Amino acid sequence: MGLEFPNPVGVAAGLDKDATCIEGLAALGFGFIEVGTVTPKPQAGNPRPRLFRLHEDDALVNRMGFNNQGMDAMARSLARTTYTGILGINIGKNRDTPVERAHQDYVACMRRLYPFASYFTVNLSSPNTPGLRTLQQGAGFAHLLDEIKGCQTQLATTHLKYVPVVVKVAPDLDANEVADLAGELLQHEIDGVIATNTTTAREGLRSAASKEAGGLSGRPLMSPSTAVVAQLHERLQGRVTIIGSGGIFSGADACAKQAAGARLVQLYTGLIYRGPGLIREVQAALTAQAEQVRH
Ligand SMILES: Cc1cc2nc3c(=O)[nH]c(=O)nc-3n(C[C@H](O)[C@H](O)[C@H](O)COP(=O)(O)O)c2cc1C
Numbered sequence: 628m629g630l631e632f633p634n635p636v637g638v639a640a641g642l643d644k645d646a647t648c649i650e651g652l653a654a655l656g657f658g659f660i661e662v663g664t665v666t667p668k669p670q671a672g673n674p675r676p677r678l679f680r681l682h683e684d685d686a687l688v689n690r691m692g693f694n695n696q697g698m699d700a701m702a703r704s705l706a707r708t709t710y711t712g713i714l715g716i717n718i719g720k721n722r723d724t725p726v727e728r729a730h731q732d733y734v735a736c737m738r739r740l741y742p743f744a745s746y747f748t749v750n751l752s753s754p755n756t757p758g759l760r761t762l763q764q765g766a767g768f769a770h771l772l773d774e775i776k777g778c779q780t781q782l783a784t785t786h787l788k789y790v791p792v793v794v795k796v797a798p799d800l801d802a803n804e805v806a807d808l809a810g811e812l813l814q815h816e817i818d819g820v821i822a823t824n825t826t827t828a829r830e831g832l833r834s835a836a837s838k839e840a841g842g843l844s845g846r847p848l849m850s851p852s853t854a855v856v857a858q859l860h861e862r863l864q865g866r867v868t869i870i871g872s873g874g875i876f877s878g879a880d881a882c883a884k885q886a887a888g889a890r891l892v893q894l895y896t897g898l899i900y901r902g903p904g905l906i907r908e909v910q911a912a913l914t915a916q917a918e919q920v921r922h
Pocket of ligand 1 (some may be wrong): 640664687804848
């Protein structure tokens with residue numbers, strides 16, 4: 628992606644939706660921070676309750692629905708931060724923007740927040756915004772990537788700074804869909820891909836709250852999400868950076884993502900259950916594995 632990361636362990640999107648806790652997250656030892664999802668206009672998200680702990684499964688279900696204060700508020704917050712490390716800005720569309728016009732929302736966020744971003748994540752994989760995931764496929768996907776790439780090229784010229792673009796994908800795609808998606812990423816020279824967001828699948832769970840609607844994260848997501856990393860790696864052959872997200876609860880989990888093809892990883896649910904010690908554990912394990920491969 629043309630960026631140098633102090634360490635490969637990041638915080639996944641959705642923990643700091645409005646970029647108000649960056650310094651605190653950096654102090655925990657993250658090598659990069661992804662804020663958002665931010666949308667052009669502020670929005671309240673879904674009614675509460677909208678976030679559930681699945682204790683017996685080491686998992687969460689959430690249907691937050693992109694609650695956030697909007698891109699102008701985020702810009703004000705980012706103008707005040709003292710953080711100088713790698714900052715990803717995860718962008719989305721407002722709920723009331725029709726899917727056919729989604730590109731306008733992504734482009735608006737890029738224009739407004741470009742000076743602050745180390746990279747942008749185009750979130751196409753939240754299950755909690757109706758229709759959003761359809762943008763990962765077919766003509767709609769190709770058109771969206773065209774618009775985003777055009778905007779990136781133009782902004783890079785105006786700002787004399789190239790900000791890489793990463794696409795965040797769902798774990799609920801079959802092998803053919805992943806292959807098609809990878810083809811489009813290569814075709815449009817997208818810089819990176821985050822695999823994966825939360826899943827709508829619900830197999831083998833024990834907690835009562837597993838029946839709640841929304842996206843499932845945590846331990847049950849580890850293996851399906853890593854499978855998508857491996858499928859992408861096979862197609863992308865190192866030409867697009869893969870960031871692994873989904874169910875990392877230990878150093879060994881992160882190493883499995885790295886072995887499947889991820890160059891960077893992100894934590895969310897594991898941090899909730901295991902606490903901030905997980906960050907150093909994952910960092911140490913990834914470094915040890917990378918050194919083993921080198922020797
Ligand atoms: C409460 C909650 C809110 C989230 N919000 C977002 C979001 O706004 N944008 C996004 O791209 N992903 C969001 N995610 C997904 C996470 O970034 C991450 O990709 C996913 O939870 C899988 O990783 P994990 O199993 O380590 O949690 C959210 C996850 C949770 C649990």
